[in-house]
Amino acid sequence: MDHDELLARYDRQMRRQAPADGPGARVERVGDVVRHIAAPGDGEGDGWNGIIWSDLDDSTADAAIAEQLRYFDSLECGFEWKVYGHDRPGDLANRLLAAGFEADDEETLLVADTHALAADTGAPAGLVLREVNDAAGVDLAVRVQEQVFGRDASGLRGHLLAQLATPRPTTVAVLAMAGGEPVASSRVDLPVGRDFAGLYGGGTLAEWRGRGVYRAMVHFRARIAAARGHRFLQVDALPTSRPTLQRLGFTALSTTTPYVHRLGASAQHSG
The missing domain is CATH 3.40.630.30 (Gcn5-related N-acetyltransferase (GNAT))
Structure with missing residues (x-):
């Protein structure tokens, strides 16, 4: 299996069709965004809340970011947006920084x-x-x-x-x-x-x-x-x-x- 085929399979199975990470947690697809919500009762820093996958472009990215900010603020929890090197638009990281996100250390997806x-x-x-x-x-x-x-x-x-x-x-x-x-x-x-x-x-x-x-x-x-x-x-x-x-x-x-x-x-x- 070549690199592009394996990456496409990873994106499909582990991001677009991501499973919840444990009992009580859930995964939701809202428009072009897939998000993970921790099990009820998990405190800040316990269960994982975040954006697993997105398929955005220049015209939709800012609105999608604002929507997810409103959603997680309504849950009264912080969250993480996992940005992959091949995600679109190319300036997604800069848009997140402009919206108040903080970048953590870059990691390499290895298989x-x-x-x-x-x-x-x-x-x-x-x-x-x-x-x-x-x-x-x-x-x-x-x-x-x-x-x-x-x-x-x-x-x-x-x-x-x-x-x-x-x-x-x-x-x-x-x-x-x-x-x-x-x-x-x-x-x-x-x-x-x-x-x-x-x-x-x-x-x-x-x-x-x-x-x-x-x-x-x-x-x-x-x-x-x-x-x-x-x-x-x-x-x-x-x-x-x-x-x-x-x-x-x-x-x-x-x-x-x-x-x-x-x-x-x-x-x-x-x-």
């Missing part, structure tokens, strides 16, 4: 063949990788995330617990254990009926970095995704992880940049 990555079963000596399948495991995975990234991960805890309560979780957390203690955690999203599984949240304690833990977690999650029938893995990679992933066989499809609109920013911007 790889799931089964090729699943074939590697190696792991660093003394390391055991396992799926999280109970509340105790969720607590360990969240603890690692908070230690590595230095921020509260209670929203992630709620999401993972809600997933465990479903018959077929679409998010699976993974733990790397050494001597009975967690040293890394990550997760894999497994949307039903999609070719693409997503890798997210890889975090490793400082003393275990540079020892192949991240690579081992990629291969382990690839095996989970392959068992669920996903053909491809996708990652939104920062520059720090992109070289490692490309050495493992990932290739670039596009770029993606989150443009964040914070709660209350509309009033500040208009003032």
